Amino acid sequence: MYIYSMGHYWPETVLDNHFYSQLDIESDAQWIEDRVGIKTRRSVLSHESILDMRFGRATRQQLKDQGKIQTITDMSERSWQMARDRFPIVLDAIDTVIGGTSVPDDDIPSSACTIAAQIGMERVRAFDVTSACATFVVQCHVMRGLMKSGLTREGAIFCAERYTTRLDYSDRKNCILFGDGAIAASISADPKSGSLKVIDTMVESAPSGWEHIHMPDGRTFHQNGAAVQKFAVTKTIAAAQDILARNGLAAHDAQWFIGHQANLRMLNSAMERLGVPESKHLYNVDVRGNQGAAGAPTTLSQNWEKYKKGDYIVIAVVGAGLTWGSMLLQKQ
Numbered sequence: 001m002y003i004y005s006m007g008h009y010w011p012e013t014v015l016d017n018h019f020y021s022q023l024d025i026e027s028d029a030q031w032i033e034d035r036v037g038i039k040t041r042r043s044v045l046s047h048e049s050i051l052d053m054r055f056g057r058a059t060r061q062q063l064k065d066q067g068k069i070q071t072i073t074d075m076s077e078r079s080w081q082m083a084r085d086r087f088p089i090v091l092d093a094i095d096t097v098i099g100g101t102s103v104p105d106d107d108i109p110s111s112a113c114t115i116a117a118q119i120g121m122e123r124v125r126a127f128d129v130t131s132a133c134a135t136f137v138v139q140c141h142v143m144r145g146l147m148k149s150g151l152t153r154e155g156a157i158f159c160a161e162r163y164t165t166r167l168d169y170s171d172r173k174n175c176i177l178f179g180d181g182a183i184a185a186s187i188s189a190d191p192k193s194g195s196l197k198v199i200d201t202m203v204e205s206a207p208s209g210w211e212h213i214h215m216p217d218g219r220t221f222h223q224n225g226a227a228v229q230k231f232a233v234t235k236t237i238a239a240a241q242d243i244l245a246r247n248g249l250a251a252h253d254a255q256w257f258i259g260h261q262a263n264l265r266m267l268n269s270a271m272e273r274l275g276v277p278e279s280k281h282l283y284n285v286d287v288r289g290n291q292g293a294a295g296a297p298t299t300l301s302q303n304w305e306k307y308k309k310g311d312y313i314v315i316a317v318v319g320a321g322l323t324w325g326s327m328l329l330q331k332q
């Protein structure tokens, strides 16, 4: 399986660390930068809408009804536009569309169907594969299986996140972490010029840990940050090492590493323990925040022009479930 084009999109509203001081939660801009390495992130909400949610002047549902929340479909269409600008994608050739988001526009139908309709893909099988922050790797895992079995030849993957609409803005530990973003990827069973070959994918879960990261139906995001921290670092390292080892490679053989964009300090610690130098570590959490599942693939897409023929790229993600996974890619 080959990823032959990608596009990414971030909404316009910029949230810097000083913004949170308006929320009356004693948030310290320096604490955020020092502890999580995030300086800014983007949101589908305006500053005013976030303040309205915080101080009880508007609910998420009211903002949605007033058209003040950008949709997953719209974010996905914009990222698809970038993917098409990068490579001439033949729409009619696509037979499978996999969407995925933790914060869908609606419970029903799948985001893949609304996105496919918006883009004008008519004769496709469209469905969602969602696994919190691991979604993109899980989507690629499923698509790879379909391609290997011959059930599909040409596909598209969409992964868009809007956690900023599902945060408790009185909770300073969590509300400062998240930003929104989206990607689109065009996939083929056949190589096309400049593609990234998906050499291998793996996904694992420890379901007994599901309560550590939870967004209950209709409620806001909650995590036990301290408990998750150790899991996030150890599984990022293990997932990267496993995918390399089972393909006969070591960390020094790969040119690029991308982790789950939750916390730059944690990512740096994982990279250091993997023996990955700063020059090989790609990330955007510092300026885009934790974009859930969209963080790793927006980083992959953002650096699209950087990869050279033969380069190996390792992506390792962790998230709610608890679930973790990794991918090994090689530039063709």
Ligand SMILES: CC(C)(COP(=O)(O)OP(=O)(O)OC[C@H]1O[C@@H](n2cnc3c(N)ncnc32)[C@H](O)[C@@H]1OP(=O)(O)O)[C@@H](O)C(=O)NCCC(=O)NCCS
Pocket (backbone or CB within 6 Å): 026, 027, 028, 029, 031, 032, 035, 036, 133, 172, 173, 174, 176, 213, 223, 224, 225, 226, 228, 229, 232, 262, 263, 266, 290, 292, 318, 319, 320
């Ligand atoms: C979330 C996370 C950044 C919190 O860091 P932490 O060191 O565990 O910090 P704590 O939550 O224990 O908070 C430490 C102190 O800083 C305070 N603090 C938290 N946010 C703050 C803010 N915005 N401004 C000022 N102080 C803040 C806390 O209130 C706490 O103070 P207290 O001890 O007086 O209560 C960190 O645990 C983490 O990144 N965990 C992993 C997350 C992850 O990978 N998730 C994956 C799925 S998305």
